[in-house]
Amino acid sequence: GAVVSQHPSWVICKSGTSVKIECRSLDFQATTMFWYRQFPKQSLMLMATSNEGSKATYEQGVEKDKFLINHASLTLSTLTVTSAHPEDSSFYICSAKLFTDTQYFGPGTRLTVL
Amino acid sequence: QKEVEQNSGPLSVPEGAIASLNCTYSDRVSQSFFWYRQYSGKSPELIMSIYSNGDKEDGRFTAQLNKASQYVSLLIRDSQPSDSATYLCAVGFSNDYKLSFGAGTTVTVRA
Numbered sequence: 001g002a003v004v005s006q007h008p009s010w011v012i013c014k015s016g017t018s019v020k021i022e023c024r025s026l027d028f029q030a031t032t033m034f035w036y037r038q039f040p041k042q043s044l045m046l047m048a049t050s051n052e053g054s055k056a057t058y059e060q061g062v063e064k065d066k067f068l069i070n071h072a073s074l075t076l077s078t079l080t081v082t083s084a085h086p087e088d089s090s091f092y093i094c095s096a097k098l099f100t101d102t103q104y105f106g107p108g109t110r111l112t113v114l
Numbered sequence: 115q116k117e118v119e120q121n122s123g124p125l126s127v128p129e130g131a132i133a134s135l136n137c138t139y140s141d142r143v144s145q146s147f148f149w150y151r152q153y154s155g156k157s158p159e160l161i162m163s164i165y166s167n168g169d170k171e172d173g174r175f176t177a178q179l180n181k182a183s184q185y186v187s188l189l190i191r192d193s194q195p196s197d198s199a200t201y202l203c204a205v206g207f208s209n210d211y212k213l214s215f216g217a218g219t220t221v222t223v224r225a
Contacts, residue, residue, distance in 0.1 A: 105160075
């Protein structure tokens with residue numbers, strides 16, 4: 001149980017294009033999902049909290065117009081990186097909350113912007 | 115600022131030994147505590163959760179929590195080379211379900 005999937009697992013795009021990453025809870029309903037970013041040799045950095053049916057809550061310093069989050073159903077949240085630039089290259093990981101505050105992570109999406 | 119600090123690594127232990135990982139947190143109202151394992155290039159996977167003071171054992175892993183000292187630890191008994199990874203301590207706060215992560219401790223188990 002508590003399986004979270006992400007798609008795609010990796011993506012390479014040109015600077016200026018937009019990239020959409022999907023996060024799905026496969027065997028449970030998740031009213032709350034989280035999006036993290038992780039640079040090499042660094043820990044996880046929370047970007048935003050995604051709540052089903054409402055606007056996402058962004059952490060300080062995260063541009064909400066650049067990182068668009070949509071949580072339209074209880075099993076799917078999407079992160080769109082708009083007008084991506086090389087500095088957005090990173091490992092993006094989603095998690096879904098099950099019961100209290102236990103979070104289960106998806107496998108991650110490695111984004112490379114050329 | 116809700117801070118979570120882990121003992122600096124890397125930690126190298128011989129196969130079969132006990133690996134001891136420590137974590138301290140700054141916020142006294144913290145309610146939940148987690149240990150995640152992250153292999154290089156992969157996402158974190160949950161190892162243990164602990165909510166009450168004392169010890170919690172799961173296989174070769176034992177989590178210990180002392181809320182008075184704001185301290186949580188993870189022991190890995192009979193360490194195996196497959197335990198070589200970065201271990202992340204995460205602390206939850208009751209009001210918003212967010213987790214604060216430590217920087218991680220990298221463990222290497224020598225065969």
